[in-house]
């Protein structure tokens with residue numbers, strides 16, 4: 564279990580009062596047989612302050628409630644992702660746009676928006692469906708698969724390769740590179756992973772400089788910030804972050820969603836019987852499948868809701884548990900595909916809100932549609948307890964599924 568109720572004082576700065584100290588390691592994923600994020604949300608609501616300080620990972624703040632999160636995300640002048648406020652995250656290259664503050668952030672977002680806009684993503688849907696269909700057609704006759712490695716990893720990486728027009732044979736290398744970042748518990752490990760990602764992306768950019776195409780990297784090369792083009796570091800920081808942002812998050816959200824459906828066959832049967840419910844179900848599945856926990860650094864000594872925070876202190880936002888906050892949803896612990904509006908913050912909020920959320924939603928919906936078309940019922944394999952992996956993205960390690968083989 565990743566939570567201890569016992570308060571500790573060792574390693575706690577003098578300005579943090581004992582009533583705001585709570586021992587919690589955000590890198591250890593929550594466990595539970597229904598919806599793990601939900602079990603953790605219940606426990607934190609009962610035991611932890613809204614904003615607390617944990618001595619783990621060198622000591623940092625944790626925010627667990629939606630209103631504080633939205634407010635802090637909207638105040639980059641006080642709570643910033645710029646690496647200059649956080650010694651531990653001075654990566655080379657800086658990951659963009661996520662490590663930039665406005666106004667430069669707005670220029671990077673424009674470059675991304677031109678490519679990831681909902682209209683563009685909808686045009687990709689046919690390709691996305693072909694990829695999903697091929698993956699499901701391959702595994703359906705076998706009657707069994709490990710969803711995480713055979714679908715959750717392969718599907719998004721194949722789409723990403725299309726976005727950057729890289730060869731399909733690169734997929735395992737790419738997965739390893741992206742996971743080197745999200746699975747590394749140490750900042751040094753993450754810095755090394757970023758350098759490797761940048762090297763991979765650099766080769767692709769060099770090819771696009773000679774022969775531009777209509778892919779995402781060719782678009783980034785055309786980006787202008789005022790009078791200038793992007794620097795090499797900016798190009799590589801944008802490309803490297805797209806990989807980190809779009810692979811492990813999706814693998815994880817899809818694996819959580821399919822794990823939930825395997826454990827709740829009656830909910831899956833309702834979708835098989837009524838596929839028109841799928842888009843709403845996707846939103847509710849996303850709500851309960853939160854994975855990523857962004858962070859910010861305090862830019863100057865300040866007081867927030869009576870709490871003293873000091874320049875350079877880290878704040879981690881527990882977005883996955885916020886879906887179960889009564890401030891966002893009535894009956895938050897009920898998983899209801901007919902919910903009028905499934906409110907969540909799993910894509911963040913404010914100026915850094917996820918630029919890939921349209922693509923993420925399309926990928927999950929299309930996969931579910933193709934899965935339903937071929938696999939009318941499925942369950943967790945006997946004895947499978949779907950262990951979680953320690954990572955900065957909460958994710959199941961394996962989800963072994965079984966279903967009746969087609970005649």
Ligand code: HEM
Nearest residue numbers: 660661808809812813816857909910911915917918919923
């Ligand atoms: C279910 C899957 C996904 C989840 C849960 C997710 C979650 C998030 C979150 C929480 C943020 C905000 C980070 C912050 O505030 O510091 C974010 C930002 C971002 N995401 Fe996603 N994401 C997903 C899929 C994707 C995909 C598929 C892409 C692109 C292909 C993508 C691209 C981005 C980008 C570019 C940003 C940075 C935006 C900025 O800093 O302005 N994401 N994502």
